[in-house]
Every structure is written in structure tokens, then in C-alpha cells.
Amino acid sequence: xxxxxxxxxxxxxxxxxxxxxxxxxxxxxxxxxxxxxxxxxxxxxxxxxxxxxxxxxxxxxxxxxxxxxxxxxxxxxxxxxxxxxxxxxxxxxxxxxxxxxxxxxxxxxxxxxxxxxxxxxxxxxxxxxxxxxxxxxxxxxxxxxxxxxxxxxxxxxxxxxxxxxxxxxxxxxxxxxxxxxxxxxxxxxxxxxxxxxxxxxxxxxxxxxxxxxxxxxxxxxxxxxxxxxxxxxxxxxxxxxx
Amino acid sequence: xxxxxxxxxxxxxxxxxxxxxxxxxxxxxxxxxxxxxxxxxxxxxxxxxxxxxxxxxxxxxxxxxxxxxxxxxxxxxxxxxxxxxxxxxxxxxxxxxxxxxxxxxxxxxxxxxxxxxxxxxxxxxxxxxxxxxxxxxxxxxxxxxxxxxxxxxxxxxxxxxxxxxxxxxxxxxxxxxxxxxxxxxxxxxxxxxxxxxxxxxxxxxxxxxxxxxxxxxxxxxxxxxxxxxxxxxxxxxxxxxx
Numbered sequence: 001x002x003x004x005x006x007x008x009x010x011x012x013x014x015x016x017x018x019x020x021x022x023x024x025x026x027x028x029x030x031x032x033x034x035x036x037x038x039x040x041x042x043x044x045x046x047x048x049x050x051x052x053x054x055x056x057x058x059x060x061x062x063x064x065x066x067x068x069x070x071x072x073x074x075x076x077x078x079x080x081x082x083x084x085x086x087x088x089x090x091x092x093x094x095x096x097x098x099x100x101x102x103x104x105x106x107x108x109x110x111x112x113x114x115x116x117x118x119x120x121x122x123x124x125x126x127x128x129x130x131x132x133x134x135x136x137x138x139x140x141x142x143x144x145x146x147x148x149x150x151x152x153x154x155x156x157x158x159x160x161x162x163x164x165x166x167x168x169x170x171x172x173x174x175x176x177x178x179x180x181x182x183x184x185x186x187x188x189x190x191x192x193x194x195x196x197x198x199x200x201x202x203x204x205x206x207x208x209x210x211x212x213x214x215x216x217x218x219x220x221x222x223x224x225x226x227x228x229x230x231x232x233x234x235x236x237x238x239x240x241x242x
Numbered sequence: 243x244x245x246x247x248x249x250x251x252x253x254x255x256x257x258x259x260x261x262x263x264x265x266x267x268x269x270x271x272x273x274x275x276x277x278x279x280x281x282x283x284x285x286x287x288x289x290x291x292x293x294x295x296x297x298x299x300x301x302x303x304x305x306x307x308x309x310x311x312x313x314x315x316x317x318x319x320x321x322x323x324x325x326x327x328x329x330x331x332x333x334x335x336x337x338x339x340x341x342x343x344x345x346x347x348x349x350x351x352x353x354x355x356x357x358x359x360x361x362x363x364x365x366x367x368x369x370x371x372x373x374x375x376x377x378x379x380x381x382x383x384x385x386x387x388x389x390x391x392x393x394x395x396x397x398x399x400x401x402x403x404x405x406x407x408x409x410x411x412x413x414x415x416x417x418x419x420x421x422x423x424x425x426x427x428x429x430x431x432x433x434x435x436x437x438x439x440x441x442x443x444x445x446x447x448x449x450x451x452x453x454x455x456x457x458x459x460x461x462x463x464x465x466x467x468x469x470x471x472x473x474x475x476x477x478x479x480x481x482x483x484x
Binding site for chain 1: 296299300302303304305306307308309311312314322323325326329330408409410435438439442443455456458459460461462
């Protein structure tokens with residue numbers, strides 16, 4: 001069992017569903033750094049970090065500006081982020097290199113404990129799903145490619161509302177898909193901003209802090225914090241654990 | 243005259259007002275790096291960069307989540323960003339060091355060409371102002387401290403709508419204060435995301451690209467780009483230039 005720290009008192013009833021963020025949480029967005037390093041020796045890590053940062057920034061810019069009128073699907077924003085990052089680092093991104101990096105983004109490594117934890121949740125009868133900024137095609141490929149397709153009841157993309165997390169319409173999709181209220185659902189994310197905003201929205205939350213980073217300093221903490229995905233099992237009473 | 247590149251055809255009538263972003267545009271947000279370097283030798287630049295990054299991120303998180311219900315004034319978000327940045331870099335931020343850095347943020351250096359350009363605009367009868375994420379108190383101190391108070395017709399803070407740029411309600415304040423339409427106003431920012439979103443909103447825009455960085459890769463360019471603030475004078479026909 002993963003070591004966790006409870007930030008809030010345990011609710012009286014165990015949650016009925018667990019929804020996971022995908023990019024950064026189920027799938028390792030920095031696994032592209034290896035290919036990037038082969039293409040741009042000595043710059044792979046910097047490219048991977050800046051790419052991810054711009055990708056997230058772009059989701060926010062298109063969501064906030066003009067009430068989402070500038071929405072572009074996640075795949076396009078991911079490509080735009082890559083192009084920006086390469087230009088900023090003064091790397092020549094040939095069409096071949098871009099294709100290679102983007103293809104890598106389609107098939108990101110999944111974190112090793114994913115399957116086991118999802119199986120444990122399914123065995124217990126817990127509803128499972130993804131609630132992600134990724135567009136449906138990207139998510140479909142990533143889920144199949146990681147062999148997770150039989151373990152997820154819902155694969156929810158914000159593309160349905162054309163607004164990215166942390167917009168409330170994006171988080172609302174989790175309630176709509178499951179027919180539950182946010183307070184009955186655990187939302188799991190490795191992205192601290194996502195765990196924060198999901199807590200604001202009303203979900204029970206687990207922040208998976210894989211790299212021992214500080215949480216956001218905005219006065220709200222996630223319900224729980226753990227160092228791996230397995231910590232989600234701590235939301236369920238010991239007797240009822242799978 | 244600053245070298246500029248026009249990205250769009252010149253509108254037939256010259257603009258009637260110029261509004262400036264404050265932090266990063268009029269005031270050098272990285273001038274805190276010197277004090278940071280004295281406090282944390284070898285880490286000042288990293289702290290300055292991460293602090294600025296988190297400050298901006300926090301404006302976006304509180305604006306997008308739950309329709310702005312988690313708004314905090316810019317001063318508080320600036321402090322939260324500093325605390326996060328220090329923790330992330332494993333620096334011990336004593337209350338004294340925090341106070342010293344925050345005080346520095348109140349009295350940021352102004353870029354040297356500011357006064358001259360504002361004087362040239364005023365001499366020509368152009369309406370001038372600031373449209374900033376800063377809260378009114380921060381802006382008042384910064385403007386007085388830089389000796390710009392006689393040169394600005396409007397000092398507009400997004401605090402009035404409790405939503406940060408790039409939210410359209412924030413950009414709308416520029417139209418409301420001047421009584422002009424965005425298309426009649428030049429909005430000037432050194433922050434590429436701000437120049438981008440102001441262009442989306444409908445302003446004529448100047449992106450002041452002081453550090454030769456790439457523009458955002460989202461398919462929209464600012465009306466003009468210049469390497470200093472002085473490039474704003476290129477919006478006005480040569481004969482009418484002050």
C-alpha cells in the first residue's frame with residue numbers, strides 16, 4: 001500500500017467511481033524525452049519539458065479567451081506546443097522529426113502500476129474512467145496501446161464541450177458520464193493544478209506526486225496525496241479493499 | 243525608430259488610444275532576480291523565472307476554474323507564486339526574505355524608453371493607459387515609483403471584474419474606460435500570450451519582443467512586432483508623428 005497523507009477527514013461513504021487524468025497521470029508525458037534526446041542530443045529533456053509546458057498553456061489560452069471561441073483539439077495544441085518549444089530552443093524541427101515526436105506522443109509509456117490498480121478497482125465493482133484533455137482519437141489509441149481498454153468504463157474527452165480543464169464544464173463531464181455527483185467520485189491526477197481545480201469543483205481528489213514536488217500554494221489541498229497511483233485504494237475502507 | 247514588422251495591413255484611420263500591459267511590458271519583472279541572487283546565490287535567475295511562471299499560471303487557474311469563484315488579488319497570487327517557486331527549488335524562504343522580495347516587486351525597474359514614448363504619445367493627443375492584471379494598489383505604487391503618473395490617462399486593473407487576462411471581461415475594461423472600440427485602440431504587451439489574446443479580442447496589437455523569442459504557434463499574429471516599446475509610434479502615420 002502506498003504511503004499517503006490525508007488532508008481532509010474521510011467522508012462517511014466510500015466513493016462509487018474513480019476517474020483518472022490521462023496525460024501525466026496514466027501516461028508518462030516525459031517518455032517522449034528519450035526520442036527527443038536521440039533527435040537533439042543534449043536537448044531532449046529541455047524540449048520535453050518546454051513542450052509539455054506550452055501544451056498546457058495553450059489549453060488555457062484557448063479556453064479562457066473569448067469563452068472558448070479559439071478552441072483547437074488537443075492533438076493540434078500538442079503539435080503547436082512542440083513547434084513553439086523547438087523554435088524557442090533554436091532546434092530545427094524537420095517534418096520527419098516532428099512526425100516522429102508526435103507519433104511518440106500517441107504511444108506514451110503507461111506507468112507500471114496502472115493495470116494492477118485498475119484491476120483491483122474493477123474487482124471491487126468500482127466504476128472507472130478517464131477524464132482527459134486529450135481528444136477522443138488520441139485517447140483511444142493511448143488506451144489500447146497501453147492495454148487498458150477492458151478496464152475502463154468511461155473514456156471521457158473534454159472535446160465534447162470544447163473547453164479544457166480547469167473549466168467547470170470540463171469537470172462536469174465526469175458527473176454526466178457516471179450519473180454521480182462529484183463528491184461521490186475520486187478524481188486522480190499527477191498534475192497538481194488538475195488535482196487542485198478538481199477539488200475546487202467538488203471531487204474527492206488524489207494527487208499522485210511522483211516526483212516529490214510541492215503542491216500549489218493557493219490555499220486548497222487535495223483530499224489525499226500519494227507517491228503512486230496505488231494510493232487510490234486508500235479511499236476505500238480496509239475491509240472492503242479488493 | 244524601432245525596427246518593426248507589420249503582420250496585417252495598416253487600418254485606414256490611426257488608432258485613438260494606446261493601452262499598455264504593465265508587468266513585463268512597462269516594468270521589468272526580472273529585475274527582482276538581482277535581489278533574489280543576493281539572497282540565494284546561484285539561484286536568483288531560476289527563482290525569478292519560476293516565480294513569474296507560477297504567478298501567471300495562478301492568474302489562469304483562478305480565472306478559469308468555477309467561473310472566477312477562486313479569485314485572489316494579484317498581490318496574493320504573486321506571493322503564492324513566490325512561495326511555490328522557493329519550495330520547488332528547495333530554498334528556505336524566511337519571512338524577511340519574502341518581505342524583501344515582495345517589496346522589490348512593488349518597485350520594479352521601468353524600461354528606459356517608457357517615459358519618452360509616453361510623452362510622445364501625449365504630445366500627439368493620444369489617450370494613454372495601463373490595462374493590467376495588477377491590483378490597484380500595486381499599480382499605483384509602481385506607476386508613481388517609475389514617475390509615469392502624469393503620462394497616463396487611465397490605470398485600469400482587472401480587479402474590477404475579478405478575472406485576469408486573457409478573459410474577455412478583462413480586455414473589455416479597456417473599451418469601457420476609453421469609450422472606444424478595441425479596433426480603435428493599440429494594446430501593447432511584451433507577453434506573447436497577452437498580445438495574442440488581445441488580438442483575438444479585437445485590439446490592434448504590438449508585441450514588444452525584447453528577448454528575440456518566438457511568438458505563440460496558435461495561428462494568429464499580433465498586428466505588429468517590435469524589439470522595444472518605441473515601435474508603438476509606427477502605428478501613427480509619419481506626418482502625424484510627434
